[in-house]
Every structure is written in C-alpha cells, then in structure tokens.
C-alpha cells in the first residue's frame with residue numbers, strides 16, 4: 001500500500017469517529033516519526049495507537065484547565081512537594097504520576113468512604129486478560145506511554161458479523177474465561193502489575209457488560225462490536241489486590257451507531273481478572289449524604305497511592321440506540337469535569353436519584369444542560385435548556401422511564417460539581433423503520449428544535465392531484481414482459497432502455513453511467529444548448545394569478561430514466577430497478593451549525609453516480625401549494641417545494657390537477673433535510689419513470705454528481721431563482737458558501 005492509501009485509510013477510520021483530519025494529521029505525523037515511518041504499529045488493532053495518541057493529545061489540552069479547576073474548587077493550592085514526590089514514585093507511567101498528584105490532594109481534602117461490601121462479581125462476565133496487550137506494546141516504544149486512558153479496539157470479524165446480523169455476541173460475556181486482546185477466551189492468569197496503580201495497564205479493551213438494563217425490552221448491555229473509547233474514568237479505590245473504578249465509554253459500531261454507557265469494574269491484580277461489579281438491590285437504595293455517599297457500609301477500601309481521580313475528557317458524549325426503550329433517550333451532558341464527593345456504594349446516581357442512560361446528570365447544578373428527546377412527530381420538543389425547571393422535569397421523566405438504569409446495580413454515587421454545557425442529541429432512526437437502512441439524527445450543538453414532520457417512504461397524494469396508475473396503461477413497448485432475472489445482464493438491452501437511447505442508465509454496479517449523468521448535469525447547468533421549453537399556458541403562473549397569468553418563464557428539458565416495473569418479467573434485483581429499491585446508503589441528519597439548520601450527510605464514501613434517495617413529499621397541485629403557502633403562518637421552516645415540470649413543455653396543456661409538485665414540509669423522507677447549494681452541489685436530481693408513463697408525475701431521484709467523501713454534507717441545487725420575488729415560496733438568504741452562489745445581490 002502506498003503512503004497516500006495508508007493515510008486515506010487512517011483518515012477514514014478517524015473521520016468515522018468524527019475526528020477532523022486537521023486534528024489527527026499532526027498526531028499521525030508525530031507517531032510516524034516515532035516509529036520511523038513504519039506504518040504497521042500505527043495501523044495495528046484498527047489504529048489503536050493512533051486513536052490513543054489522538055485522545056491523549058486532546059486530554060492533555062484539558063489537563064491544565066482541569067488542574068486550575070481543581071484548585072479553584074478545592075479552594076487550596078496543590079502541595080507541590082507532594083506532587084514531586086508522587087512523580088518520583090511513579091517510574092512506570094507518568095499517567096500514574098498525574099493520578100497520584102491529583103488523588104493525593106483529593107485524599108487530603110476528603111477522606112474516601114468506600115466499601116467493597118455488597119459488591120458481587122457478575123461471574124467474570126467482562127473479565128479480560130491484558131497480558132497480550134502488555135507484551136505487544138512495550139512501554140518504551142509507545143509514543144503515548146503517558147496516556148492515562150487507553151481506549152479503542154475492534155472485535156474480530158466474527159463478532160462484526162454477529163453485530164450486523166443483529167445477533168448478540170453472548171458467547172463472550174457468558175464465558176467464564178478472561179478474554180485476550182482479540183476477544184478470545186483463554187485461561188492465562190498473568191498478573192496485572194499493581195505498582196502505582198498503572199491504570200493504563202488494566203483497562204478493559206474489548207467487551208464490557210454494562211449494568212442492569214432489565215428495564216429495556218432487550219439487553220443493551222453488551223458492547224458487542226466496534227470501536228470502544230474511554231470517555232472518562234474515576235478510580236474509586238485501589239489496594240494491593242484490587243482496583244475498582246467506574247468508566248464511561250462510548251462506541252461507534254460497525255453500523256455507525258453511537259452508544260454510551262457507564263460501567264463499574266474491578267481488576268484483580270493477582271488473578272488478572274476483570275469483573276463488572278453489581279450491588280444487591282437494597283444497597284443502591286441507601287440514603288446518600290451531601291456528597292452522594294452511602295454511609296451504611298463501613299468497610300473501607302485502602303486508598304493508598306491511588307485514590308479517586310478525575311479525568312477531564314473533551315470528547316463528546318454520545319448516546320446509544322435506545323429505540324427499544326419506552327421513549328428515545330436523548331439526555332446527555334458531556335464528560336464530568338470534576339468529581340468531589342466521596343464514593344462508596346458503587347452505584348452511579350445523581351443527587352436526586354436521576355441518571356440517564358449511563359450518563360450522570362446532577363440537576364442541582366446550574367450548569368447542567370438537558371435536552372429532551374422525543375419522537376419526531378410528537379410536537380412536544382424542547383430546546384436546550386440550562387438548568388431550569390424544564391431540565392429537571394426532563395431528567396425526572398427520563399429517570400422514570402428508564403429507571404432500571406438508575407437503580408441498576410453497578411455504579412458509584414457521584415455529585416458532579418461541574419458539567420460542561422455541551423449537549424448531544426441523537427435519534428437512532430428517524431425513518432421509523434420504513435427504510436432499508438436506519439437514518440440517525442444528531443445535534444452536536446444542542447440548540448435546535450427537532451424537526452416536526454411525518455416520515456414517509458413514498459410520495460402520497462395530498463388531495464386533488466390526479467395520477468393514474470394502471471397496468472393497462474403500460475403498453476408492451478413500455479415494459480419488458482419477456483425478460484427474466486436481471487435485464488442488465490442481457491446482451492441486448494430490453495424495451496425499458498429505449499428511453500435512455502437504447503442503453504441502460506445504470507452500470508452493473510448500480511451507479512449511473514457517467515455519460516448519462518454528465519449529460520443530465522450539463523442540461524441543468526445550462527451548458528447544453530437545448531435551453532428551455534415554454535408552456536403555452538404555464539400551470540405555475542396560473543397558480544399564482546389565475547385571471548392574469550404571466551408568460552411561462554421556461555422549464556429545463558430533462559432526461560428521464562425509465563426503470564423496469566411490475567409488468568416487466570425481470571426480478572426485483574434487476575439492475576434497472578435502482579430507485580424503486582430505496583435507500584441503501586448510510587446517511588445521517590445533522591445540525592449544520594452554519595445557519596442552514598439541519599442538513600444531511602453521508603457516513604460512507606459515495607462514488608459518482610450513486611443513488612442516494614428520492615425526494616419524497618406530499619403530491620400537491622400547484623394551486624394547492626399556492627393556497628397552502630398563503631395560509632402558512634410563516635413559522636414553519638419550509639422545505640423548498642419541487643415542481644414536477646420535467647414534461648411541461650409538451651404540446652398538451654395541463655389541467656390544474658395534473659400540474660403537480662412535491663412538498664416535504666409536513667410529510668416527507670430524508671431528502672427534506674438536504675440543503676441547497678448553488679451550481680456545484682454534490683447531488684443532482686433526475687426524473688425517473690416507474691409506475692406510469694404519464695410524465696406529469698414521476699419520481700425525482702437524487703444521485704451523487706461527483707465522488708463524495710464520508711461525512712460530507714449532501715447538497716442539491718434547488719434551482720431557485722433568488723430574484724423571483726413572485727415565487728410562492730419566499731427564497732431564503734442563501735448561505736451555501738459556493739463561489740458561484742446565485743444569491744449574491746441579496747447578500748450585498
């Protein structure tokens with residue numbers, strides 16, 4: 001593999017985790033220098049070293065702030081002598097030194113009240129042996145040996161498959177044996193080094209059993225695949241035999257679903273075993289003191305050397321797929337930046353007893369920010385809310401609905417002193433399961449109302465539109481009844497290719513043929529000299545002013561694709577049935593953050609000519625649209641309606657009920673989130689005939705106009721004339737950022 005290929009591969013992985021190229025590239029460069037430009041160690045274990053180094057660099061950015069924070073919160077300065085001493089003590093890992101430094105101070109301020117009483121092991125369900133990791137990565141060769149929080153790993157391919165198939169990887173969690181770095185079970189009992197509580201060496205890497213999720217209809221507990229990343233951890237106690245800590249993880253699985261969870265783990269130094277911890281039910285119900293500690297347990301865990309340690313992570317918290325819970329769980333505050341309370345009963349809970357999906361939220365803190373997530377069509381969606389009553393209500397509601405998380409067994413009482421204001425809202429599937437693929441929605445800014453609309457997979461007549469679909473209307477010349485299997489594999493193209501000049505528009509790979517696509521693009525951009533066609537009696541003008549319609553402004557001549565359909569003899573996998581098979585790309589709705597509201601992005605690289613989605617909306621007559629707009633309160637963010645005018649230039653004068661458009665404002669599919677870009681958008685729309693030869697109704701399919709990288713926003717030129725002030729929809733102020741933006745005048 002060449003360097004460029006290797007670089008692109010690495011960036012693909014980091015992009016997949018939402019890490020910007022510009023942040024990861026310097027880290028990668030440093031690593032390669034350390035490894036003398038040998039890529040192998042960097043690429044090993046799905047770029048674990050790179051991800052380690054990246055998150056360490058992010059952490060280090062925050063460490064100084066954190067120190068400041070801790071000093072302020074403690075109201076005291078750190079005894080520098082003690083720090084030096086701690087540093088000397090720790091010759092294995094500077095992470096330990098850091099840990100000792102902070103912990104020494106914490107200990108001085110607030111004696112730890114912890115107990116192992118009541119802690120039971122879940123039959124070593126998430127036990128792991130780290131011996132392989134130790135041996136494969138000698139400390140002196142690790143560029144990020146200072147790292148406090150080792151992180152990610154991928155599961156072996158068998159697990160990946162299981163995950164894809166929706167099969168839980170139960171063999172791993174059921175195993176009584178520790179797992180090695182590849183998730184394999186074996187009996188090795190190599191000791192975990194205990195010296196100075198080097199937590200780098202004792203982090204579980206692959207699979208975790210997370211809490212009691214029995215309130216959910218299916219277990220959410222197993223991090224079964226994908227990249228697992230430690231967000232934050234809090235070491236509760238450590239003595240010569242056992243370390244106990246709470247860790248918050250997020251992960252991105254192979255379907256690019258995001259998850260986040262807390263778990264409480266114990267590491268036994270002498271056996272090398274990892275165990276998740278649980279509590280007897282009554283224990284978690286113990287009253288808490290002002291610091292969130294339970295005082296019923298008297299048995300202290302020795303706190304020498306390592307105490308609690310707070311690690312501030314800048315990484316955004318993410319929310320898992322909670323679609324199986326009674327309502328989507330969308331409340332997450334970002335990483336805890338300071339933890340002050342004593343810990344004791346290993347049950348994570350905020351002071352009022354509300355915890356959400358594994359993220360601790362203390363609603364008594366004025367800085368806690370909460371967003372309630374509800375179904376898209378509920379219309380009861382709230383904006384981000386800083387620590388007011390709504391937050392509290394939302395928290396309580398979440399606590400009630402997913403109370404199993406709250407009362408589940410495994411965690412630590414924590415009082416958060418400071419919670420950063422950042423929120424993360426996520427919905428795992430906005431399509432309500434009607435598409436082939438799930439389409440997630442994320443708001444990394446936490447400040448946008450959820451869109452209110454009804455998701456539908458196919459266009460639906462609103463009221464007066466006339467569309468006649470009948471098999472009898474499809475003539476023998478308009479279908480290929482004698483075909484079978486896949487029409488594309490036949491040496492002679494069938495009748496359905498006639499529309500596209502006797503050649504199918506699609507390649508065997510399901511892409512649009514470049515020649516056809518380029519011809520469509522050139523027509524839209526006006527490069528083609530065929531120009532416009534003019535209606536004798538333009539329905540659009542008629543809808544604006546029935547009595548005195550203006551002259552037709554012209555419509556672009558469009559090329560149609562004609563797909564095989566029900567009268568054809570081929571099967572559903574025929575290569576000439578792309579649009580009707582629906583969405584197959586991995587897409588995500590996201591908040592653009594640049595004033596355009598929500599947008600759509602791809603989560604995978606898309607080659608030029610890929611079918612992305614159809615533009616689905618209510619089918620309205622132009623008159624209905626006009627009336628709807630007149631009645632509009634103006635408060636809705638209108639999607640720009642699409643006029644189905646690809647055949648309006650034909651001789652026939654269209655009746656009002658045949659002059660149609662698509663409006664996705666209230667009902668539509670994911671295409672309603674695609675923002676406009678003047679001229680150089682990465683998608684283009686192409687009319688597709690499927691079930692009727694009548695050209696006043698057709699499907700509008702969106703294809704990539706060029707290669708598009710994963711995480712790029714998908715855009716489409718709506719064809720807006722920004723100077724047409726009579727258009728039924730008032731044009732928005734364009735923020736497309738294109739060098740050839742048509743909205744130049746309005747901006748100046």
Ligand SMILES: C[S@@+](CC[C@H](N)C(=O)[O-])C[C@H]1O[C@@H](n2cnc3c(N)ncnc32)[C@H](O)[C@@H]1O
Pocket residue numbers: 451595596597598599637638639640671672673674675676677732733734735736737
């Ligand atoms: C089809 S919707 C796209 C989704 C929309 N951004 C949302 O949040 O629901 C069209 C609306 O998005 C906004 N929009 C789309 N493209 C834009 C652009 N280039 N500049 C500014 N706003 C844009 C406008 O409000 C427009 O009416």
